[in-house]
Amino acid sequence: MVRVLAIADEVDDSLVGERLTRIRPDLVVCAGDLPWDYIEAVASAVDVPVVFVPGNHDPQVASTKVSRAGLHLDAGMPCPTPRPVGAVNVDGRVVEVAGLRIAGLGGCVRYRPGPNMYSQREYHLRARRLSWRAHRPWRSSQGSAGVDILLTHAPPLGLGDEDDGPHVGIAALHGLLDRLRPTWLLHGHIHPHGQPRPDRRVGDTTIRNVVPVRVFDIELAH
DSSP states (O other): OEEEEEEOSSOOTTTTTHHHHHHOOSEEEEOSOOOHHHHHHHHHHOSSOEEEOOOTTSOOOOOOEEOTTSOEEETTEEOOOOSSTTOEEOBTOEEEETTEEEEEEOOEEOSSSSTTEEOHHHHHHHHHHHHHHHHOGGGOTTSOSOOSEEEESSOBTTSSOOSSGGGOOBTHHHHHHHHHOOSEEEEOSSOOTTSOOOOEEETTEEEEEOOSEEEEEEOOOO
16 A cells, blocks of 8 residues: 655645654655646755655756766756755656656646646647656656556546646546556646545546645555
């Protein structure tokens, strides 16, 4: 059993401290639009993997390579560790952490100029690349193309999104649900504003809005 702490979009000042100690997560997932300082505070308070995807209000995430000596390199030259420090960016990637396989797709549908926003067409291309990475047989120690968690910032089109331009869902996520068959799709972007946001089901996948904090257990399949 893996205890997952999922956070997104809204800072909960009560989280970092005694409450986080009581939760005792095995994994922290961040679904975007959170200050880097907040993510770093959570990461420094727990000795567990922390993964994230950027949201549309986040800055562009620096891309670096890590040398054999553990130094971050930009164009071959040493550079500061990309922020948020202590967290792994899984946008467009498939990773295995805490016994779970996680695929990530950050950002939202473009409604203005800025980073981490894409057209629906661009999302279809990004989703296709992510699916290809998940299906590479050497990517999974379990020999499966499926994932346990699909971590996104925005929800699928028509499944927990809203009608206004900034909050329209991602059409390409429907195809990813078919191809990756995640147990969970965790997203942010849509603020509850005091209203309950019920889980949704597509096949064997539970779609959950995790704004601002959700805690739940995932049973390992192996």
